[in-house]
Amino acid sequence: MKQAIVARADVGMGKGKLAAQVAHASLSAYEDTPDRTRKEWKGGGQKKVVLKGESEQQLFELADKAEREGLPNAVVRDAGHTQLEPGTVTALAVGPGDEDAVDRVTGDLSLF
Template sequence: MKQAIVVRSDLDMGTGKLAAQVAHAALSGYEDAPADAQKEWKNQGQRKVVLEITGERALFEVHENAKAAGLPTALIRDAGRTQLDPDTPTTVSVGPAGNDAVDRITGSLSLF
């Protein structure tokens, strides 16, 4: 099992902002997962991979594809208190779920 966090590389977020957005996505995706998947993922070491994508539309597509596949997913929008405008979509989590299921949605993306 694993979780993929997809980050928009076109936003030029600072390191701290990026880390916070990834953390929001990881936790929100975990909360969207069924209890048995949460437990299994935790027992396996909470494997995560951070991937990059360019553009808002591409980020939305990943989120929609994950939902259509029935996978846990969360779309994160920034509150706009620091570097980004309010409601800016920044990251999407896919999983935790089986490796193959996550890879069907995110396998073509590059590591961040």
């Protein structure tokens, strides 16, 4: 079991902002995960990776792939209170889910 969070590297988020957006994405996708999968992922150590995203378009394309794989996913849009314009897409979480399925969606991306 694994969760992958894809954070945009092209919008110039500071480290704290990046961490917050990754956390929002992780929790949002987790909340949409079936109970059995949640328990298995939590019991297995909550494995997750943070990966580099290149654009808003890429995140939406990956979200579509996640949907086709049947994986929970969540796109995060920033509220615009600090560094970014309101509505800026900042991150995508894919999973938790079967590691092979998550890798079919995000396996070509680099670690952040």
